[in-house]
Amino acid sequence: MKNLRDFSKETQDTLEDINLEDLVSLSPYLEEKDGFKELSADLKDKYDFSLDGFTAFPFPIPSEEEKAKIVEKFLKGIEKLLDPESNWTFLKPFSLSLKYCVKCNTCAEACHVYVGSGRKEIYRPNFRSEILRRIYKRYFTPSGKLLKSFVSADIEVNYYTIRRLLELAYRCTLCRRCALYCPIGIDNGLIARELRKMFSQELGMAPVEVYKKGSRQHLKAGSSTGMGPEAFKDIIKFIEEDIHERIGKKISIPVDKKGAAILLLHNGGEYLAWPDHIAAFAILFDFAGINYTLSSETLGYDGVNYGAWYDDVELARIGLRHLQIAHDLGVKKLVIGECGHSHKVYTIVFDKILPASSPLWNIQRESCLPLMREIVKSGKIKFDPNRNNFPVTMHDSCNIVRLMGVMQPQRDVIQALTPNTFREMNPNRSYNYCCGGGSGFAIIRSLNFPTWRIKVSFRLKTKQILDTFSDVLEKDIPKVVIATCSNCKGALRDIIKTYDLFEKYKITYSGLAEFIVNAIADIPPFLNLDELPE
Amino acid sequence: MDILLNLFAFLSPLLLLLGIGIKFARIANQPVHVRWEIYDIPSAKRGEAEHAGSYLEEIDWMKKEPKKNLLVEFVEPLKEIFFLHRVKKFNIYGLWIWSLFLHWGIWLLFLWVFLVLLNATLYSFNLENLIFIAYLSYGFGVLGSLGLFVKRISNKELKLYTSGIDYVNLFFLFLLFFTGLLMIQLDDYSNEVLSYMKGIVSFTLQSENFSTLTLLHFLIFEIFLLYIPFSKFFHGPVKFFTFHKILWNDSYQKKGSREEKKIMQQLNYKVKWAAPHILPEKSWLENAQNTNFDEK
Numbered sequence: 001m002k003n004l005r006d007f008s009k010e011t012q013d014t015l016e017d018i019n020l021e022d023l024v025s026l027s028p029y030l031e032e033k034d035g036f037k038e039l040s041a042d043l044k045d046k047y048d049f050s051l052d053g054f055t056a057f058p059f060p061i062p063s064e065e066e067k068a069k070i071v072e073k074f075l076k077g078i079e080k081l082l083d084p085e086s087n088w089t090f091l092k093p094f095s096l097s098l099k100y101c102v103k104c105n106t107c108a109e110a111c112h113v114y115v116g117s118g119r120k121e122i123y124r125p126n127f128r129s130e131i132l133r134r135i136y137k138r139y140f141t142p143s144g145k146l147l148k149s150f151v152s153a154d155i156e157v158n159y160y161t162i163r164r165l166l167e168l169a170y171r172c173t174l175c176r177r178c179a180l181y182c183p184i185g186i187d188n189g190l191i192a193r194e195l196r197k198m199f200s201q202e203l204g205m206a207p208v209e210v211y212k213k214g215s216r217q218h219l220k221a222g223s224s225t226g227m228g229p230e231a232f233k234d235i236i237k238f239i240e241e242d243i244h245e246r247i248g249k250k251i252s253i254p255v256d257k258k259g260a261a262i263l264l265l266h267n268g269g270e271y272l273a274w275p276d277h278i279a280a281f282a283i284l285f286d287f288a289g290i291n292y293t294l295s296s297e298t299l300g301y302d303g304v305n306y307g308a309w310y311d312d313v314e315l316a317r318i319g320l321r322h323l324q325i326a327h328d329l330g331v332k333k334l335v336i337g338e339c340g341h342s343h344k345v346y347t348i349v350f351d352k353i354l355p356a357s358s359p360l361w362n363i364q365r366e367s368c369l370p371l372m373r374e375i376v377k378s379g380k381i382k383f384d385p386n387r388n389n390f391p392v393t394m395h396d397s398c399n400i401v402r403l404m405g406v407m408q409p410q411r412d413v414i415q416a417l418t419p420n421t422f423r424e425m426n427p428n429r430s431y432n433y434c435c436g437g438g439s440g441f442a443i444i445r446s447l448n449f450p451t452w453r454i455k456v457s458f459r460l461k462t463k464q465i466l467d468t469f470s471d472v473l474e475k476d477i478p479k480v481v482i483a484t485c486s487n488c489k490g491a492l493r494d495i496i497k498t499y500d501l502f503e504k505y506k507i508t509y510s511g512l513a514e515f516i517v518n519a520i521a522d523i524p525p526f527l528n529l530d531e532l533p534e
Numbered sequence: 535m536d537i538l539l540n541l542f543a544f545l546s547p548l549l550l551l552l553g554i555g556i557k558f559a560r561i562a563n564q565p566v567h568v569r570w571e572i573y574d575i576p577s578a579k580r581g582e583a584e585h586a587g588s589y590l591e592e593i594d595w596m597k598k599e600p601k602k603n604l605l606v607e608f609v610e611p612l613k614e615i616f617f618l619h620r621v622k623k624f625n626i627y628g629l630w631i632w633s634l635f636l637h638w639g640i641w642l643l644f645l646w647v648f649l650v651l652l653n654a655t656l657y658s659f660n661l662e663n664l665i666f667i668a669y670l671s672y673g674f675g676v677l678g679s680l681g682l683f684v685k686r687i688s689n690k691e692l693k694l695y696t697s698g699i700d701y702v703n704l705f706f707l708f709l710l711f712f713t714g715l716l717m718i719q720l721d722d723y724s725n726e727v728l729s730y731m732k733g734i735v736s737f738t739l740q741s742e743n744f745s746t747l748t749l750l751h752f753l754i755f756e757i758f759l760l761y762i763p764f765s766k767f768f769h770g771p772v773k774f775f776t777f778h779k780i781l782w783n784d785s786y787q788k789k790g791s792r793e794e795k796k797i798m799q800q801l802n803y804k805v806k807w808a809a810p811h812i813l814p815e816k817s818w819l820e821n822a823q824n825t826n827f828d829e830k
């Protein structure tokens with residue numbers, strides 16, 4: 001790209017082309033022959049691919065009149081992002097990040113998308129921020145209006161600018177690794193989220209999977225999976241039977257139990273995609289004698305909160321409902337299951353969404369990981385670490401490590417339950433790379449976005465997993481990647497399936513709960529390393 | 535003319551402080567934002583551990599007062615201020631050394647000006663003994679500003695993000711340091727700078743008593759001071775907010791605090807967004823309590 005002004009060029013031509021040869025190489029582990037599929041003329045006519053040849057939005061191309069309205073709304077949206085009443089939630093961090101970047105580009109190398117793509121300019125963490133910054137300057141500051149390109153207030157807003165920016169807001173997983181690199185404390189991940197928020201809250205534009213089939217469905221049906229309370233109860237029965245069959249012991253999973261100390265909030269996707277995970281928690285908590293319950297209230301059994309990725313209003317609606325359910329059950333604590341964004345929403349974000357005197361604020365909101373560590377260390381359950389005698393690594397969820405600082409409990413658990421077979425990925429903990437499925441990417445399936453996700457967004461994580469196991473790649477050695485987040489697990493599943501890592505190298509994945517239960521000495525092994533989960 | 539010279543010289547540092555003060559107050563008075571920290575947070579560091587987990591790693595964290603090591607929180611930024619360690623570690627464009635020169639040029643310039651002021655007011659000593667500070671400051675500053683200018687104009691990636699005003703800023707800094715460097719070549723430079731400083735504090739500056747170079751250098755310096763709060767140069771002071779108040783602020787809300795009161799007020803702000811799922815003209819609280827299934 002010669003000039004950032006190209007971003008507004010009024011054409012359907014792509015701004016940047018993504019080619020397999022440019023991407024970070026996965027050799028010597030994998031030989032990729034598949035390039036990217038050519039788009040059909042029909043698709044090209046119908047949808048907009050003008051950023052990078054991919055789109056997550058099945059939005060038809062609007063009429064000229066509609067385009068003019070979109071431009072008008074977009075500019076109003078930017079104004080509202082900077083308005084203290086409309087955007088009290090993030091005004092301070094957003095406005096500082098918008099105004100004080102010194103364009104040193106120290107943040108660039110932090111980004112798994114930018115690096116993984118072979119350093120395509122449009123994916124640079126600061127690129128999207130700079131486009132927004134220049135628009136802001138041009139339309140909202142006196143110096144920009146007066147001095148234009150001299151102060152880089154040179155991006156013109158037209159429909160194409162907006163359409164590309166919408167797409168670009170969904171080329172960042174909001175992992176915020178770049179914020180860790182920035183010497184000024186600028187948060188490009190936040191800027192991407194603010195853009196998404198403005199698109200959603202002002203223009204009503206968000207991926208179908210996170211809005212219509214996501215938070216809307218969650219609020220209406222009770223789960224973003226569409227699972228209603230009755231279906232939830234049926235699944236619980238099925239899981240109880242399955243547990244009985246597998247371990248020869250009947251375990252009753254408490255649902256709506258009055259007097260329970262803890263409401264355990266799982267990611268709703270687990271019930272359908274990985275019921276073993278729910279079963280593992282049930283076994284673990286039962287063996288440890290934890291006084292907990294699940295909830296069958298609408299929303300009470302699905303702890304996701306997609307608002308975290310794109311919309312403050314939806315975030316508040318879902319969060320409030322979850323806390324209300326916990327309050328009505330009379331529990332003291334809301335314990336968040338293995339779901340990264342849910343961890344962050346309830347422990348960090350909700351700290352300052354409600355006043356501290358409100359009864360809802362006073363429900364203790366905690367990660368499940370310290371509790372799991374306590375269970376493992378308590379001696380209440382007899383564990384046999386040799387059950388986990390295979391190379392195991394852990395993928396850190398950005399939300400849990402970098403965004404809330406929970407790094408050690410999960411490591412203590414894994415180390416206690418393996419005969420020294422744990423190996424760290426590099427980098428790890430707060431410097432980890434995002435799995436590539438964060439911020440909704442793992443569930444967005446529209447048009448050709450999944451191809452972009454797999455080829456570009458998952459890329460560095462794929463390489464990192466293979467690097468971590470490079471000395472034990474033999475097919476007869478099972479290897480497990482543990483993730484403490486449902487979204488990350490979804491990404492790992494897709495990585496392993498797409499690149500045949502199970503067939504080629506016997507690499508599989510697991511949640512932490514399943515891994516712990518696998519080591520319980522009194523019951524048969526829980527993990528099946530000869531098959532890929534789901 | 536001399537009155538203006540006096541006024542400008544006298545007011546520029548005051549206006550700098552006032553400008554920073556007003557900007558700080560404005561930022562501080564923005565609404566309480568939701569927590570948005572990023573780990574590792576220096577104040578959570580315990581001992582030599584490379585990584586610092588948060589108090590959220592503990593069960594019942596709400597019942598315990600988190601242990602904070604505030605000293606580390608204020609020592610950590612020094613690594614950035616004096617060594618630009620993130621730039622050194624992560625920047626791949628070779629900006630670190632030039633940026634380091636420029637920043638040290640500025641720190642030493644402030645030190646030099648402070649020493650001259652001290653000498654001119656409270657404590658007199660032989661300034662010539664400390665001239666190496668001025669040499670280092672002006673030398674580093676010239677190298678740094680030139681180096682960054684060349685880097686930004688010659689590297690195609692950096693160039694993409696650099697605008698006219700950025701080059702002007704660098705050129706302006708170059709002028710500041712270059713005129714300083716020339717000024718200290720004057721035979722009588724130490725008398726000149728001392729009398730200039732004395733002139734400022736006693737409001738008796740007379741341009742005819744100084745060489746053009748000295749006048750020019752001080753004038754540029756004064757403009758520089760004035761320019762700081764209103765330009766990209768404010769990226770230094772703003773780190774107090776970006777780091778201490780945002781990225782490193784893991785304090786949870788306290789009952790009865792001023793912050794809590796502000797949050798209560800903010801929940802009553804009107805939500806002015808226009809998308810179909812928003813209830814227009816209702817407050818944040820009302821919007822959060824109502825799921826609005828009747829969206830258009």
Ligand code: SF4
Pocket residue numbers: 100101102103104105106107108126181182183184185186187188
């Ligand atoms: S966000 Fe930070 S690291 Fe990136 S260009 Fe801006 S100031 Fe530099």
Ligand code: SF4
Pocket residue numbers: 110111112113114124125126171172173174175176177178179188189190192434
């Ligand atoms: S938040 Fe993560 S994905 Fe987004 S720009 Fe920064 S490093 Fe890249």
